[in-house]
Amino acid sequence: MTRAGVGYSEDPDSTLAGSEAARAALEDGRIDRADLVLLFSTEKHDPVRLRDGVRSVVGSRPRLLGGYSMGIATRDHLGYDGFQVGVAALSSDSVRIDAFIQEGILDNEYAAGIALGDQIARRTFEGAMNILLMYDAVKRSAAEGLALNLATPLLAGMTASLGTWPAAAGLGMFGSMAFNPTFQWFEDRITQHSAMALVLSGGVRMDTLVLHGCRPSGAYHTITKVDGNAVLEIDGRPARDVIADLLGDPSGWEDYPLLVTLGVNRGDKFGAYREEDYATRLVMAVDKARGALVMFETALTTGTELQLMRRSVDFAYVTRRVADARRSVAGRRPFFALYIDCGARAGAYCGMEQEDAAEVQRAIGDSIPLLGVYSGVEIAKVGGELQALNFTGVLLRAERVTRQGE
């Protein structure tokens, strides 16, 4: 029997919040003894007290993984920027749970990826693996400026170790849109700058659904010089100048360039817009000294053509896609859903009254325990390749399967 439940709390007292959310998760899943606990909270909580609050309810037995999230959604609650805590509890006699951690990603994401991938590759699993990757998205923050740990080299390193990826999804964790330093929980450890992999095998199968939210709105421009994740030149001019010519007053975007969104079309350059052909890239910072745009990822190379993208969460589209996906798994036995939602898609940050996570809540309904977390980076397969994504929603559904596959 495999059971899952999700609990929520907004109690400002971290200990009480942890115990309340954990208790609610166990009750939701009618779980007496959990095997796995996923814990997410905003950065306003004390990581030690929150963990202790959860442990006071679930005991020392279950594996515990998680980290900071800007906000939390469940079937019944949705909130961000406050004291939100979300706990998912899993109990199963058929799902094998393995957890791996690699610390020190801020020094070298690629090397950390190789090491984490090696840990997984050395282990033998029961049947197909399903990987949930979670890593600390914030390298450095506060007043001195923002720098993020990059998912692209982390994934590249893991790919080097793993070869091919099984079913996988993931998130870059952060605790607020201010990108303050974050913490992660791994068992009873509290760490920073770590990458964690939760591997479920045995009687479980994981499906993912990718929900974009940007459309191209500008002409094509060509990157003519890059250095790592810094785009130095566009159309032969300093990249910062090109964007400044378009967007005008730097004070409106240079302090917080996360709102500047660029897109790369990997399909027909002049064809009709196809969502699946586009990769969205956010500008992380502006390097004023070099006149460069510092990107989240290193995916932009010389010769890449890009466009300004307009952020637009199409709520009808979200509803339709989730409903379609739900129909497509009719007859299967999903027991848990995890929605990884870019923090920038939250209504307060994308200028909308509606919340796309609320659309997911409605589409999922009451039948499956849902835990939604707001992320800095979303990881999912696009075009068969596991990629770091921005301004994206990734819906992950875990389903019970027999040893024979269904």
Next chain:
Amino acid sequence: MSDTDLEQVRRELDYYKRRVDEVAAENMRLDIAGSALHHQLTQKRQGFALLAALHRSGAVHVPLPDLFQATLREIGATLGMDRSVVLVPTAFPDQYQPHWWLGFRDEAAARFGGLSLQFPSEFAAGTGRLVVNKDAAPTPLVDQLRASFDLPYFICLPVMAHGTPVALLLSGRLKEARPLFPPLDQGDLDTFEAIAGLISASVELERVERLRSFLPPQLAEVIVASGKEALLEHHRREIATVFCDLRGFTAFSETYEPEVVMGVLQEFHAAMGELIAHFQGTLEHIAGDGLMVFFNDPLPIEEPAQQAVRMAVAMRERVRALARTLVQARLRPGLRRGHLPRLRDPGQDRLRGRISLRGDRIGRQSRLAPLRRGAQRSDPCDLARAHRDRRPRERRGGRHAHVEGLPPAGRCLQRAWTEGRRLGRGEPARGIVRQVDPVESVGRAIAPNAAD
């Protein structure tokens, strides 16, 4: 296609590319501005919700510690502040120390125990303000606060009550980045001014309620409205005191069922309360049928002795009239079952609605609690203890230890005296002269002297 045509197409293409980019950029600018506005609007909405919540808190007399802690929670949850601290005054002038906080890890908060910060006197005067953003000029105080709380951008202002700072409220962010995290400015300060104002109002309200527990309501309000704390300072003044009780009440209370006794007391208290208020007396003590009222303190009254006599005479007349109706209506023999009555919930007790003696609900409840439980004799010491135990925690402590050994009346007077004037020491009232039937006790007493 001719070269001219090609050139024309090329120009058209450039034109449309520019236009597309211009429109795209315009859209992006609007989206960015929209996001920032929406974010700020959300915070403002939440700010109003916070103020409304605080307003409600004030209306139900939330204890100050709870109010501050609730405020910190709401600020953290709704105003996008990363860290907040409430600093309270120490025994030294202009010195404050962290007392409540939110947003700090335990290891950071562990340092607050020994932290004292010196502020300019403007903060004690209520005019001090700090709005520290990226452009703020560093000062020694700003640097010290930044270092103490590891908080680069913050607002700090005093929460005043009665012309003195109850606390300093300091709250801020770790990051300043337009457009979503714009520099803290006058608008943010205005929000915090409103928060501080509501807390101040709540403190004032709580103070009125506290004063009402042992002062006439009109006196409590005069003191609060005028801010004349001097009324409650140590002083020596000649007062006139009236003590009265009902002759034969003890025998009566031992004869009749508690419900009957309670009914009589309700009528008696209601009638006497009206008279005490009318003659501007200060109810010092009430125990069952016994009342002690004094005049000329803390509000000065001309000819206090005459006023006391007038009230005593009026009391006598009222009780005589009352006695006739009470006898007719209530004092009839009833069955005696020998068990205590189950009395109504205090909130429904008719006594609370009828009584017009001074004191807030807590005060009345405390004083009358032994009666509600069926006790027919009331020990002033027990009443004093009951009252003392209902007081806020910070008012408890060793202050009352020294009253042990004083006669009951002295203890009660001491209680009122220390609560109202924040004194540590007092003396029992002196000079209560005699007891006259049925309500006739006029005397002179020297008000307690707080000096050792």
